[in-house]
Amino acid sequence: MIQLFNVSKHFGQNVALADLTLRIRQGEFVFVTGPSGAGKTTLLRLIFGAQRPSDGAILISGINLGRIRRAKLDLMRRRIGFVFQDFKLLSTKTAFQNVALALEVTGERPSIIRKKTRQMLRAVGLNGKESLYPPELSGGEQQRIAIARAVINEPIILLADEPTGSLDPDITNEIMLLFRTINLRGTTVLFATHNRELLKGTDQRTLMLKNGRMVQEPPVSSEETDP
Amino acid sequence: MIPRLWTYFIRRALANIAEQRFIHLISAGTITISFFLFGAFVLLVVNLNTWLLEWGQSLSMSVYLEEDIGEKRKTEIREALKGIPDAELRGFVSKEKAMEALREAFGAQAALLEGFKKNPLPASFELVFKETDFQTLAPETIKKELEGLPGVVEVQYSEQWIERFEGILYMIQAGGFIIGGLLCLAVLFITTNTIKLTIYARREELEIYKLVGATDRFVKTPFLIEGAIEGVLGGTVALAGLYGVYGLVSMKPLYASGFPILKLVFLPPGIALGLIVLSLILGLIAGLIAVGRFFN
Numbered sequence: 287m288i289q290l291f292n293v294s295k296h297f298g299q300n301v302a303l304a305d306l307t308l309r310i311r312q313g314e315f316v317f318v319t320g321p322s323g324a325g326k327t328t329l330l331r332l333i334f335g336a337q338r339p340s341d342g343a344i345l346i347s348g349i350n351l352g353r354i355r356r357a358k359l360d361l362m363r364r365r366i367g368f369v370f371q372d373f374k375l376l377s378t379k380t381a382f383q384n385v386a387l388a389l390e391v392t393g394e395r396p397s398i399i400r401k402k403t404r405q406m407l408r409a410v411g412l413n414g415k416e417s418l419y420p421p422e423l424s425g426g427e428q429q430r431i432a433i434a435r436a437v438i439n440e441p442i443i444l445l446a447d448e449p450t451g452s453l454d455p456d457i458t459n460e461i462m463l464l465f466r467t468i469n470l471r472g473t474t475v476l477f478a479t480h481n482r483e484l485l486k487g488t489d490q491r492t493l494m495l496k497n498g499r500m501v502q503e504p505p506v507s508s509e510e511t512d513p
Numbered sequence: 514m515i516p517r518l519w520t521y522f523i524r525r526a527l528a529n530i531a532e533q534r535f536i537h538l539i540s541a542g543t544i545t546i547s548f549f550l551f552g553a554f555v556l557l558v559v560n561l562n563t564w565l566l567e568w569g570q571s572l573s574m575s576v577y578l579e580e581d582i583g584e585k586r587k588t589e590i591r592e593a594l595k596g597i598p599d600a601e602l603r604g605f606v607s608k609e610k611a612m613e614a615l616r617e618a619f620g621a622q623a624a625l626l627e628g629f630k631k632n633p634l635p636a637s638f639e640l641v642f643k644e645t646d647f648q649t650l651a652p653e654t655i656k657k658e659l660e661g662l663p664g665v666v667e668v669q670y671s672e673q674w675i676e677r678f679e680g681i682l683y684m685i686q687a688g689g690f691i692i693g694g695l696l697c698l699a700v701l702f703i704t705t706n707t708i709k710l711t712i713y714a715r716r717e718e719l720e721i722y723k724l725v726g727a728t729d730r731f732v733k734t735p736f737l738i739e740g741a742i743e744g745v746l747g748g749t750v751a752l753a754g755l756y757g758v759y760g761l762v763s764m765k766p767l768y769a770s771g772f773p774i775l776k777l778v779f780l781p782p783g784i785a786l787g788l789i790v791l792s793l794i795l796g797l798i799a800g801l802i803a804v805g806r807f808f809n
Binding site: 356362436 | 517518521717718720721722723724725726727728729731
């Protein structure tokens with residue numbers, strides 16, 4: 287599903303990621319953790335195709351991101367959802383419009399956009415709040431909109447960069463539950479967080495990064511089967 | 514591209530214009546003024562051309578005679594003029610009649626002519642060539658032949674005026690093209706910057722569109738449509754304004770002055786449509802430059 291081969295990323299003299307090799311299987315839920323500046327965001331951005339690696343190769347479902355054309359990368363992004371700590375919602379658009387725009391870019395029929403968006407807002411627990419604007423909603427509700435927008439195109443991968451970073455513990459648990467539900471439907475989830483509390487008691491695979499290097503990751507053998 | 518996306522793009526372009534209406538109003542206003550000035554030049558050239566064509570349909574010739582020409586020689590010249598094919602002798606203008614016409618032309622300043630002790634104007638015969646093909650007629654040859662007749666001082670024909678007029682027309686045309694070119698550049702510059710401002714105001718939205726998998730074409734097309742709408746709007750309003758001014762100018766005063774040559778015509782449909790197409794193309798180019806610069 288996601289394969290990185292000796293991936294490095296430099297910003298001038300700064301090394302954001304160094305010689306990273308890993309494989310994430312379809313349907314996995316993987317935590318990416320480490321202190322600030324460890325390279326978590328860079329890793330997600332590289333997988334998303336928002337940046338190109340300085341060295342190495344990244345394959346998504348067998349497609350080398352370094353070799354596809356920009357137009358194809360845009361189409362591929364419809365199958366990779368991204369959730370941010372700061373939600374990245376448009377404050378001038380309603381909850382409904384924020385979610386719907388992910389379908390609009392695909393050229394979907396307006397009637398289907400309306401139907402799917404309502405369903406998705408219901409699924410993330412925002413029924414009845416379709417016409418509210420982000421500033422009128424709580425942090426947790428805004429993050430639910432962002433998640434709804436990220437998964438409405440039924441992505442095969444969901445990348446989350448500190449999605450609970452600005453939320454209180456109760457809301458964090460609700461959001462975590464939402465991510466797990468999405469993962470149970472078969473979506474591969476990469477969840478970047480520096481919050482160690484989230485990792486307690488979890489049996490999910492955890493990648494620990496420090497100074498751009500993997501410091502805790504058991505080697506993945508090719509014999510391992512997908513869950 | 515999916516056809517229904519075009520409806521979506523047009524809606525987004527109109528929403529962009531509505532949201533940034535003040536900037537777009539200034540931009541469309543500038544396009545209107547530029548195209549109005551350019552259109553006015555084109556209108557001037559079209560009218561001058563029309564007048565030139567009307568004048569060119571008949572050629573008139575004045576045959577000026579020596580000061581103290583005798584009746585016999587005058588008759589000989591008259592007979593010679595009657596013998597010219599396609600020519601119609603319109604009459605004889607005596608020295609006195611010529612002075613009288615000049616006095617009328619001078620109007621209130623006619624007193625200036627009192628200073629002449631002797632009438633300096635020559636008598637002349639007036640000839641007209643009707644429905645003539647000037648290329649076969651060769652007025653220059655006729656002029657030279659007539660100037661060779663005893664008693665003839667000089668021959669002038671209207672073609673000489675037309676040639677001079679054509680020279681002025683070419684100068685106006687050249688000036689119009691230069692000014693038109695400069696105005697087009699100004700339109701491009703202003704529209705490009707207006708669209709860049711719109712893009713800048715929506716950069717957060719565009720970033721999110723890209724995050725959810727919007728193609729470059731999806732993001733860029735509404736801005737191109739925005740440029741085209743702005744261009745066409747400016748061009749159309751300019752033409753409407755020009756038509757209004759044309760209507761006012763061609764109403765009465767010029768006809769009342771009694772000069773048939775001042776009959777005004779408006780831009781032919783082809784040229785008017787051409788101006789709107791030009792405004793559309795300029796708007797599109799401005800959109801392309803703006804999105805190209807921003808997205809690169």
